[in-house]
Amino acid sequence: MNQAVLTPEIQAADDAGDAAQPTRPQSFWRNFASNNKVGTAAIIVFFAILLLAFIGPFFVTGDNDRSRNVFDTPSAENWLGTDYMGRDVWYQIVHGGGSLLIVATSAAILSTAISVVFGALAAMFGGKFDVVVLTITDVFLTVPTIILLGVLAVSVRLNSPLLLALILAVTGWPTLLLAVRSQVLSLKEREYIEAARMLDLGTPRILFREVLPNMMSYIVINFVGGMTGAIYGQVILYFLGLVSLAGNNWGLMIQQGYAQGALFFPDAMWYIMSPIFMICVLQLSLVLISRSLEDVFNPRLRES
Numbered sequence: 001m002n003q004a005v006l007t008p009e010i011q012a013a014d015d016a017g018d019a020a021q022p023t024r025p026q027s028f029w030r031n032f033a034s035n036n037k038v039g040t041a042a043i044i045v046f047f048a049i050l051l052l053a054f055i056g057p058f059f060v061t062g063d064n065d066r067s068r069n070v071f072d073t074p075s076a077e078n079w080l081g082t083d084y085m086g087r088d089v090w091y092q093i094v095h096g097g098g099s100l101l102i103v104a105t106s107a108a109i110l111s112t113a114i115s116v117v118f119g120a121l122a123a124m125f126g127g128k129f130d131v132v133v134l135t136i137t138d139v140f141l142t143v144p145t146i147i148l149l150g151v152l153a154v155s156v157r158l159n160s161p162l163l164l165a166l167i168l169a170v171t172g173w174p175t176l177l178l179a180v181r182s183q184v185l186s187l188k189e190r191e192y193i194e195a196a197r198m199l200d201l202g203t204p205r206i207l208f209r210e211v212l213p214n215m216m217s218y219i220v221i222n223f224v225g226g227m228t229g230a231i232y233g234q235v236i237l238y239f240l241g242l243v244s245l246a247g248n249n250w251g252l253m254i255q256q257g258y259a260q261g262a263l264f265f266p267d268a269m270w271y272i273m274s275p276i277f278m279i280c281v282l283q284l285s286l287v288l289i290s291r292s293l294e295d296v297f298n299p300r301l302r303e304s
Contacts, residue, residue, distance in 0.1 A: 039292025046285040049278070053097030060094040071268040081270040083253075084260040089271050093278060096248040100279075103165045103234055108226035110169035112176065116219060119180030120207055124188060133177070140174045149233055153242035164243060168230045176222050183218060187211050217293070224290040228283055235279060250275035 033040045072082040080089035122133040140148070152167045187193060188211065196206045212219075237243045238251030239258070257263075257272035 036292045036295060038288055039295070042285040042288035042292065045281060046289060049097065049282050049285070050101070052094060053101055056094040057098065060091055062091070071262070071265050071271065073267050074270055080274050081267070083271045084256070084262065084268070089253075089274055092248050092253055093250070093274055096250045096253060096275065097278065097282075099161060099247065099249050100231065100234060100251065103161050103168070104227045104230040106162065106165035107168035107172060107230035107233070108223050110165060111172035111226050111230075112219060112223045114169065114173040115176035115180050115222075116212065116215075119177040120184045120212065122177075123181045123184035124203055124207055124211075130181075133181075137174045137177055140171070145171050145233075146236060149237060150240065150242060153237055153240075159244045164234070164237070165230070168233045171233065172226055172229050176226070179222070180215070180219075183215055184211055187214060217296075221290050221293050224286055224293070228286045228290075231279065231283060231286075250279055 069082060070084055070086050072078060072086070074081045078088045078090065080093065083089055083092070118133050122130040148171050149167065152170065156163065156167065184207075193206060193210055196210050201210075234243075234249075235251040235254065238249060238255045241255060241259075253275040254272060257268065257275075262268035262272040
């Protein structure tokens with residue numbers, strides 16, 4: 001078949017037309033995956049843990065109360081061995097992550113909301129309201145978190161995940177509140193905020209439509225940090241026996257393993273190390289995600 005011969009003028013015009021076609025911009029996630037492989041791996045690990053915690057229980061079913069050999073080593077029937085009552089450890093790992101993640105997420109949402117709302121309002125209003133907020137924050141900061149958690153847990157019967165999340169949120173907001181307040185103090189001096197105030201748009205609109213949207217990346221990063229703190233807080237409360245010792249939970253597995261002397265039985269290492277390993281992997285993935293998001297949203301870090 002004869003091919004059409006293009007004149008130099010037509011060829012040049014065709015090349016110019018191809019060059020004029022807009023290139024499709026690379027998506028955010030593709031850029032993130034190509035430029036931040038560690039963060040991408042952390043996100044994959046985190047979503048794998050979510051699948052294990054919330055989808056896994058639909059597939060790992062059965063009666064886990066039937067008697068087996070206590071502190072048995074891993075086998076084809078029991079992938080991670082058994083505990084001090086002969087229960088399957090893998091079953092407890094699969095069913096014990098959901099409640100931990102739900103409480104951690106709820107506590108992070110509550111603590112972030114408290115920090116953002118009161119920190120931003122204190123910066124915007126100033127005056128006596130700012131002084132009161134800062135005084136309360138300083139009081140909470142002077143009390144060690146572990147002592148405050150213990151006092152609150154003893155004072156209130158923690159038999160509800162929502163109540164546990166509330167206790168963890170009460171101890172997790174002061175540091176973020178001070179950071180949010182300082183950020184809002186800086187942003188409110190910007191020209192567009194001054195223009196909005198001169199137009200008398202009102203404090204709620206200025207705060208929620210002009211100030212906070214410019215802090216979303218900062219808030220998201222600190223929300224992830226709030227989750228890590230809430231997970232640590234849960235594990236501490238379970239280990240000290242200050243919450244209801246019922247159900248399946250990774251922190252409860254550590255507490256029961258320690259109480260039943262699993263540290264003194266070599267075959268019981270699978271039982272006590274399995275929840276520790278899962279918590280460490282979960283925490284490491286959250287820390288790496290937080291750092292990766294900070295690299296993405298902070299231009300100074302990207303340039304360095």
